[in-house]
Structure formats: structure tokens, C-alpha cells
Amino acid sequence: xxxxxxxxxxxxxxxxxxxxxxxxxxxxxxxxxxxxxxxxxxxxxxxxxxxxxxxxxxxxxxxxxxxxxxxxxxxxxxxxxxxxxxxxxxxxxxxxxxxxxxxxxxxxxxxxxxxxxxxxxxxxxxxxxxxxxxxxxxxxxxxxxxxxxxxxxxxxxxxxxxxxxxxxxxxxxxxxxxxxxxxxxxxxxxxxxxxxxxxxxxxxxxxxxxxxxxxxxxxxxxxxxxxxxxxxxxxxxxxxxxxxxxxxxxxxxxxxxxxxxxxx
Amino acid sequence: xxxxxxxxxxxxxxxxxxxxxxxxxxxxxxxxxxxxxxxxxxxxxxxxxxxxxxxxxxxxxxxxxxxxxxxxxxxxxxxxxxxxxxxxxxxxxxxxxxxxxxxxxxxxxxxxxxxxxxxxxxxxxxxxxxxxxxxxxxxxxxxxxxxxxxxxxxxxxxxxxxxxxxxxxxxxxxxxxxxxxxxxxxxxxxxxx
Numbered sequence: 001x002x003x004x005x006x007x008x009x010x011x012x013x014x015x016x017x018x019x020x021x022x023x024x025x026x027x028x029x030x031x032x033x034x035x036x037x038x039x040x041x042x043x044x045x046x047x048x049x050x051x052x053x054x055x056x057x058x059x060x061x062x063x064x065x066x067x068x069x070x071x072x073x074x075x076x077x078x079x080x081x082x083x084x085x086x087x088x089x090x091x092x093x094x095x096x097x098x099x100x101x102x103x104x105x106x107x108x109x110x111x112x113x114x115x116x117x118x119x120x121x122x123x124x125x126x127x128x129x130x131x132x133x134x135x136x137x138x139x140x141x142x143x144x145x146x147x148x149x150x151x152x153x154x155x156x157x158x159x160x161x162x163x164x165x166x167x168x169x170x171x172x173x174x175x176x177x178x179x180x181x182x183x184x185x186x187x188x189x190x191x192x193x194x195x196x197x198x199x200x201x202x203x204x205x206x207x208x209x210x211x212x213x214x215x216x217x218x219x220x221x222x223x224x225x226x227x228x229x230x231x232x233x234x235x236x237x238x239x240x241x242x243x244x245x246x247x248x249x250x251x252x253x254x255x256x257x258x259x260x261x262x263x264x
Numbered sequence: 265x266x267x268x269x270x271x272x273x274x275x276x277x278x279x280x281x282x283x284x285x286x287x288x289x290x291x292x293x294x295x296x297x298x299x300x301x302x303x304x305x306x307x308x309x310x311x312x313x314x315x316x317x318x319x320x321x322x323x324x325x326x327x328x329x330x331x332x333x334x335x336x337x338x339x340x341x342x343x344x345x346x347x348x349x350x351x352x353x354x355x356x357x358x359x360x361x362x363x364x365x366x367x368x369x370x371x372x373x374x375x376x377x378x379x380x381x382x383x384x385x386x387x388x389x390x391x392x393x394x395x396x397x398x399x400x401x402x403x404x405x406x407x408x409x410x411x412x413x414x415x416x417x418x419x420x421x422x423x424x425x426x427x428x429x430x431x432x433x434x435x436x437x438x439x440x441x442x443x444x445x446x447x448x449x450x451x452x453x454x455x456x457x
Contacts, residue, residue, distance in 0.1 A: 130298045130299065130301060130302045131299065131302040133299075210288075235295065235296055236296060237296075238296050238298050238299045241287070241289035241290075241292075241294055241299065242289055242292060242294065242295065243288040243289040243291070243292050243341070244292035245288075245291060245292055245340075245341050245342075246288075250288065250289070251289075252287065252288060252289045254287070254289075256283065256287070257283055257284050257287055
């Protein structure tokens with residue numbers, strides 16, 4: 001076709017035809033792709049569905065298994081918590097159905113589970129806020145949630161569950177976030193950023209148990225004023241406690257006091 | 265741990281100190297007002313449960329600052345006399361005044377001896393009233409001594425109670441018209457209605 005140089009008016013018609021058939025062909029290819037992908041996806045979804053249903057009790061009861069399952073979902077790009085709250089307007093089931101994955105396969109139990117965890121996390125953060133300045137270790141939080149307040153109300157959860165629960169609070173604009181100090185994760189329940197110096201000091205406390213101004217000066221090579229300022233800020237935010245009964249003031253983190261005497 | 269003497273009194277068992285007791289900074293009053301408020305709360309809780317455990321109703325501050333309550337010999341930290349006074353002052357104020365709900369009361373103006381109300385007299389009155397009711401002792405005359413030291417009250421939490429606290433509690437009942445106190449000093453009797 002292309003070998004013959006089109007002349008005359010017919011050439012125009014030919015060219016249009018060619019473009020058109022390219023376009024149709026492209027569209028065809030695309031739709032085949034899409035449909036095959038859709039089939040794959042739906043096959044996969046149904047498999048995942050079956051899997052989840054088959055193991056639903058294990059997922060609910062076994063925190064390690066649950067974490068692994070959630071991780072698997074994450075890897076393949078399914079966010080189990082992605083619950084856009086728009087209920088399917090036309091009530092049609094299908095890929096467009098926008099209830100959360102967990103809800104679809106577990107009948108809402110799983111979402112409820114994370115919301116329950118989230119509620120406890122929020123409670124805990126509020127309870128302890130004035131003592132720890134709104135910084136709560138994920139690990140401590142997990143332990144506390146695991147204990148529960150009333151008899152039999154403990155939820156066996158993993159750190160991963162706690163993180164997921166905090167994440168599920170995001171749409172509420174709650175100001176709860178996860179921050180990393182050193183290699184330890186914290187839930188920050190006061191929307192205030194820690195600057196680098198403050199994080200550094202908190203990290204030092206994690207490692208050493210406590211710090212003093214001169215310890216900071218020596219170890220971090222900071223000037224006295226800088227060390228003092230950072231400490232004073234942390235103290236003002238309630239993130240550290242001061243022990244005055246020492247040759248030099250010692251600053252301690254109240255992180256380990258959690259879950260003690262809060263009951264009764 | 266101490267399982268040998270389980271039944272007699274709790275005073276023989278060791279007081280289970282909370283985690284905070286091992287937190288060095290707990291023994292210094294915190295400069296941050298929010299933090300300090302929580303600290304007061306926890307001290308109040310600790311003092312009350314300590315007194316309850318040992319059935320103590322009244323403490324002398326000077327002595328208390330030498331006792332394990334305010335002095336952690338392991339950490340070598342202690343709540344100083346003036347800090348202890350600050351804590352108890354806070355406890356003695358009502359919640360509406362930003363205090364600890366009247367869980368303490370100074371015995372003297374010099375603030376050296378203090379009642380610790382792990383139960384306030386009104387609360388005791390209620391407990392005693394319930395006991396009278398449940399044991400069917402309405403319209404029965406009991407001596408105050410009996411009430412405090414008698415065999416019938418051994419199982420009750422107020423057994424061996426400070427006499428003055430007992431009178432204050434009974435007086436609450438009197439005011440409510442639920443009891444009457446009579447007799448001469450040292451030999452008072454009480455009748456419940």
C-alpha cells in the first residue's frame with residue numbers, strides 16, 4: 001500500500017482509511033489487553049477472596065498471620081483498608097464497588113477490628129498525653145492495647161496492626177501520625193513537629209536512659225546554649241521529665257510509665 | 265511472693281509500688297504545669313494506696329519523708345519535705361479548685377500532720393451504714409470501741425480505725441439522721457436507725 005505513491009484525490013481517501021484502520025486496530029488491541037487484564041484481576045480477586053474466606057478466622061485471631069496477609073495485600077497493591085466511604089450508588093457489584101476490601105470479604109469484621117484498635121489507640125494517647133507530651137511508643141501502645149482495661153477486653157495485636165489503625169485515622173484529619181526517632185516508632189498525637197535536634201536528643205535518651213546538658217555537649221559536640229535550648233523545649237512540651245536530685249540535672253523520658261496505675 | 269500469711273492482714277504483705285516509683289524524675293516536681301498536674305495525680309494515687317495498704321489514716325510529713333513512701337532507697341531519690349507538702353496541699357484542695365478532690369486534710373495549721381482520705385468520712389459513713397444494714401443491726405446499740413475493735417468487724421476495712429476518723433464518719437450518719445451517739449467520753453455508744 002505504502003509502495004504506491006498515491007496520486008490524485010483518491011490518495012486522500014486512502015490516507016484517511018489507513019489512519020482509521022490503525023486507530024481501530026489500536027483500540028482493539030487495547031480492549032483485548034484490558035479485558036484480559038480484567039479477567040486476570042477478577043480471577044486473582046476471587047482467589048484472594050476464597051483465600052481470605054477460607055482463612056478468615058485465622059486472619060482475625062492470629063496477629064502474625066494477619067500481618068503477613070496484610071503485607072501480601074500491600075505487595076500486590078491492594079490496600080485492605082482503602083475504604084472510600086462512597087457506597088456504590090447504583091448498588092451494582094463489580095470492580096467499581098467502592099466498599100473496602102476487608103468489608104467485601106469479611107463482612108465488615110475486619111474494618112471494625114481496625115477501628116476498634118484505632119479507638120483504643122486514641123484513648124490511650126489522650127490518657128497519657130499530659131504525661132508524655134503526646135509521644136507514645138508504638139510498642140508500648142501495642143502492649144497496652146493487648147492488655148485491655150476490662151476483663152477479657154484485650155486485643156492481641158501486632159505493631160503492624162497499630163500502625164494500620166493509626167493510618168485508618170488519617171481521613172479524619174485527626175493529627176495522629178507515626179514518627180521515627182532513631183529506630184523506634186512513635187505515635188504523635190499532637191500535631192507538632194519535632195526538629196532534628198529534638199529528635200536527636202530523644203534518640204540519645206532512648207539509648208542512654210537519660211541525658212544531661214554536658215552529656216549532649218560532649219557526645220554531640222553541641223554548644224551549651226544549643227543543648228540547653230533543646231532540652232528546655234522538650235521539657236516545655238512535656239516530652240521529658242527532669243530529675244533535680246543529681247549533681248547535674250538529668251532528663252528522662254516518661255515512655256516506660258505507660259499502663260501503670262492508669263487502672264483503678 | 266508472700267504466700268504464707270494470706271489471711272490475716274494485708275499490712276504484712278509488701279506494698280506493690282507502681283512503676284513510677286522507679287522513675288527517678290518522679291521524685292522531683294516538674295516545672296511544666298501540665299506534666300506537674302499528672303505528677304500530682306499519680307503521687308496522690310500512690311499516697312492513698314500506700315496508706316490504704318498499711319491502714320494509715322494520718323501521716324506526719326517529717327516521718328513520712330523518711331519512710332519508703334517518699335523515699336526510694338534503691339534509687340536514692342526522695343520527695344523533699346516541701347515538695348511532699350506541695351503534693352498534699354494539692355490533694356487537700358477540691359477538684360473545682362484545681363486540686364486532687366479533697367483527698368487530704370491538714371490536721372494542724374503548721375502543715376506537718378495530715379489526714380489522708382483514701383476514704384473520706386462521708387464514704388466511710390456509707391460503708392458503715394451498709395454494713396449495719398446488711399448485718400441487721402438497725403436499732404441495735406453498739407459501742408464505738410466494739411465497732412472499731414470488735415470481732416464482728418474484723419473482716420471490715422475500717423477495723424482498727426483511728427478513733428477520730430470513726431467519730432467523724434459516725435457524725436456524718438448522725439447528721440443524716442441515721443445514727444445517734446451517746447455516752448460519756450471514752451465510752452460512747454452508737455445506735456443506728
